[in-house]
Amino acid sequence: MKLSELKNGETAVIVRLSGHGGFRKRIMEMGFIRGEKVKSVLDSPMHDPIKYHIMGYDISLRRGEADMIEVLPEEEAKKELTPAPSFSCFSACEECNGCACRSCTQRKVSTKKNNVINVALVGNPNSGKTSIFNALAGENEHVGNYSGVTIDAKTGSFNYKGYRINITDLPGTYSIAAYSPEEIYVRRHLFEQMPDIIINSVVASNVERNLYLTTELIDMNLRTVVALNMYDELLASGAKIDYEHLGGMMGIPMVPVIAKTGKGLDKLLDIVIELFEGKNSTIRHIHINYGNTLEGELAPLSERMHKASDLPYQFPVRYWALKLLEQDKEAIAQLHNCAELTEWQQMAGHAAKRIHTSLKIDVETAISDAKYGFINGALQETYTPGNKDTQKHTRRIDRLVANRWLGFPIFILVMWVMFYTVFLLGAYPQDWIDALFSFFGDFVTRFIPEGAIQDLIVDGIIGGVGSVAVFIPQILILYLFISLMEDSGYMARAAFIMDRLMHKMGLHGKSFIPMLMGFGCNVPAIMATRTIESHSSRIITILVTPFMSCSARLPVLVLFTGAFFPNHAPTVLISLYLLGIVVAVFTARLLRWTRFQKDETPFVMELPPYRIPTLRATLRHMWEKCEQYIRKIGTTILVATVIIWFLSYFPRPTESDNSTPANTEQMTESGYENSYIGMIGRAIEPALAPLGQNWRSSVAIITSIPAKELVVSTFGVLYSSDTEEGIESDLKESGDFSPRSAAAFLVFILLFFPCIATVATIATETGSRLWALFSVVYNTTVAWVAGYIVYIIGGLF
Ligand code: GDP
Numbered sequence: 001m002k003l004s005e006l007k008n009g010e011t012a013v014i015v016r017l018s019g020h021g022g023f024r025k026r027i028m029e030m031g032f033i034r035g036e037k038v039k040s041v042l043d044s045p046m047h048d049p050i051k052y053h054i055m056g057y058d059i060s061l062r063r064g065e066a067d068m069i070e071v072l073p074e075e076e077a078k079k080e081l082t083p084a085p086s087f088s089c090f091s092a093c094e095e096c097n098g099c100a101c102r103s104c105t106q107r108k109v110s111t112k113k114n115n116v117i118n119v120a121l122v123g124n125p126n127s128g129k130t131s132i133f134n135a136l137a138g139e140n141e142h143v144g145n146y147s148g149v150t151i152d153a154k155t156g157s158f159n160y161k162g163y164r165i166n167i168t169d170l171p172g173t174y175s176i177a178a179y180s181p182e183e184i185y186v187r188r189h190l191f192e193q194m195p196d197i198i199i200n201s202v203v204a205s206n207v208e209r210n211l212y213l214t215t216e217l218i219d220m221n222l223r224t225v226v227a228l229n230m231y232d233e234l235l236a237s238g239a240k241i242d243y244e245h246l247g248g249m250m251g252i253p254m255v256p257v258i259a260k261t262g263k264g265l266d267k268l269l270d271i272v273i274e275l276f277e278g279k280n281s282t283i284r285h286i287h288i289n290y291g292n293t294l295e296g297e298l299a300p301l302s303e304r305m306h307k308a309s310d311l312p313y314q315f316p317v318r319y320w321a322l323k324l325l326e327q328d329k330e331a332i333a334q335l336h337n338c339a340e341l342t343e344w345q346q347m348a349g350h351a352a353k354r355i356h357t358s359l360k361i362d363v364e365t366a367i368s369d370a371k372y373g374f375i376n377g378a379l380q381e382t383y384t385p386g387n388k389d390t391q392k393h394t395r396r397i398d399r400l401v402a403n404r405w406l407g408f409p410i411f412i413l414v415m416w417v418m419f420y421t422v423f424l425l426g427a428y429p430q431d432w433i434d435a436l437f438s439f440f441g442d443f444v445t446r447f448i449p450e451g452a453i454q455d456l457i458v459d460g461i462i463g464g465v466g467s468v469a470v471f472i473p474q475i476l477i478l479y480l481f482i483s484l485m486e487d488s489g490y491m492a493r494a495a496f497i498m499d500r501l502m503h504k505m506g507l508h509g510k511s512f513i514p515m516l517m518g519f520g521c522n523v524p525a526i527m528a529t530r531t532i533e534s535h536s537s538r539i540i541t542i543l544v545t546p547f548m549s550c551s552a553r554l555p556v557l558v559l560f561t562g563a564f565f566p567n568h569a570p571t572v573l574i575s576l577y578l579l580g581i582v583v584a585v586f587t588a589r590l591l592r593w594t595r596f597q598k599d600e601t602p603f604v605m606e607l608p609p610y611r612i613p614t615l616r617a618t619l620r621h622m623w624e625k626c627e628q629y630i631r632k633i634g635t636t637i638l639v640a641t642v643i644i645w646f647l648s649y650f651p652r653p654t655e656s657d658n659s660t661p662a663n664t665e666q667m668t669e670s671g672y673e674n675s676y677i678g679m680i681g682r683a684i685e686p687a688l689a690p691l692g693q694n695w696r697s698s699v700a701i702i703t704s705i706p707a708k709e710l711v712v713s714t715f716g717v718l719y720s721s722d723t724e725e726g727i728e729s730d731l732k733e734s735g736d737f738s739p740r741s742a743a744a745f746l747v748f749i750l751l752f753f754p755c756i757a758t759v760a761t762i763a764t765e766t767g768s769r770l771w772a773l774f775s776v777v778y779n780t781t782v783a784w785v786a787g788y789i790v791y792i793i794g795g796l797f
């Protein structure tokens, strides 16, 4: 029967996996292998996804994914599953006696230059990598962020016992296969950067699944030390692990660590140095035995490959041969310079077929089975499970938080508190910052003579920086919530609850929070997408978030509905918000049909046990995000505001007028009309004419680019009125708008790209200017088309 048919509370044994390679591989590395027991724990409130318990941890699977896992009740499974062939689990690598193999010697040569050790942190998500990183390098000011295409890796350095240690916090992965972008990132880092030492962070209380990744490091023959992290949890559960013996068997030194308190980290670093100096007695290269059939095919292939002189030396021959048997695309790409690659591939292809016929399972499954077999064998001798149920409170909280009736109300309450705090409480410090900047502006006004320079500094620079700085309190508060939710484990539950709904849009459960945040401000909302691991879901979420009508658009919407639809204001406002949501859903679907046909990562998501977040980690997250915002976004916005200021200030009406103070007092209509912005407004007027817009509304659309609120003040300048009521009546009386062109304007402003800050955030968060450009073009097109449709429909009445 299918795993999805299992009722809550029932246990069964896995007998077969179907589905495409990426899915199978992913699910195998997370512990779904033949013969493993799995328990259905809890349905999410909408019955999809489902929480399962396997290998001592909780995982969420979508129903469609659970359909692809065939299970049988324990009794029947015993008959069905032939016992795994028994073979000795591993053997020492003969070829690299004392680690003299090609990959080791070359590596030693390449690193012996100086006293710098490059260390990479590798491990499962939530295994405490970042905690280890922060404990080691966090206090050091040299913590630079560099981002890959989408994934961030952090680098820091510190001194220890005469060495300069550079440490990189790599993204969390369950394996180093090359299916997810994170895995590809890690693999490329290991291949290209060739770190001297790997610290593999392993959750001590969940060694079985965590060591899977370690077995891949063994295949890659990297100098690794295992940090048995969260050792406190292992002790609390009453479990025992003979880590010295285990490390001896695996050929990898292991150190118990409590990253949260920093315990054991000194020992960890000592071993890093021992490994670097070649003085560690535990480390040796072993070969995991993949069984007679596989080994029989592997031997001739590696022998053949061994003869080649152009094989990259980063990894051992056996590893490349294994990867070719698996037909791993990334490995094939890395071997593209090898003259004999095609022959090897052919050989591997035939071998894979023979393995399939003889074992009735594909190579990847055979390898995963053998890896888990090896881990099990090693743990049998060294690990005694605990007798204390440490997951009791996690189960209790989950029963409440993912409850059919209470799940949603609790989630809505949490969201409400977050939303309220971010946008309403955040408004107070926001006002203070605003006041501070205008005070500063006034102050400067007094000291710099009136004219272009004063205007540039006060309106351009101070105003521009101020418009960015006001978001800081919101971002801090937002990240307080996000850090708390992530570190405590609630974020995974929120995704668990919302996934069904979001999946219908082609998105991920974790997309909900950013989209909701979008109603407040798109900038922090887009930053909140970082919690989404799936690359395509994240990009789609980023691109649809701008359609959530942010609070900056509200004053414009209110002004226009008040002026032109006073009797239907609430209906019009709500319709506009709904229109934004509809366009977002449409866009998400469209992107799924076209660019991102399949979600490349299955939903399979670990539901980590609830943990109490530490204050230090939370504060650190808040500060990091804030700093990034100020640095990256601040510069872009500053430049853009200065440009817009320049365009609206120049050219001055006439050179002689410029020297008379009276004319620089205020931007007049003619000032705008003759400025570059006015020219641009006139230039784009024909493009907006089909929507019933004239040059004034065109100017307003241009000035809305730095921030949407500016539409209101632009009309204020254009009509020379200071008050909101004044602008409203001027709007009506000017004859610039009819109700239908006003409606078209509203729709245009709603769907048009929100502001420069958002575009800059899209660029930094997607890691690509192209996506930012796409967003600008797409949103403008959509805004135009929708505005046009509204204008045409308006004409029918
Ligand atoms: P990463 O995803 O691998 O970077 O993991 P994090 O460093 O973010 O840690 C995940 C969670 O484990 C956080 O809530 C940490 O506070 C917690 N954690 C980290 N180290 C320890 C530890 O030694 N003991 C316990 N009990 N919790 C820890």
Ligand code: MG
Pocket: 129, 130, 131, 172
């Ligand atoms: Mg981390």
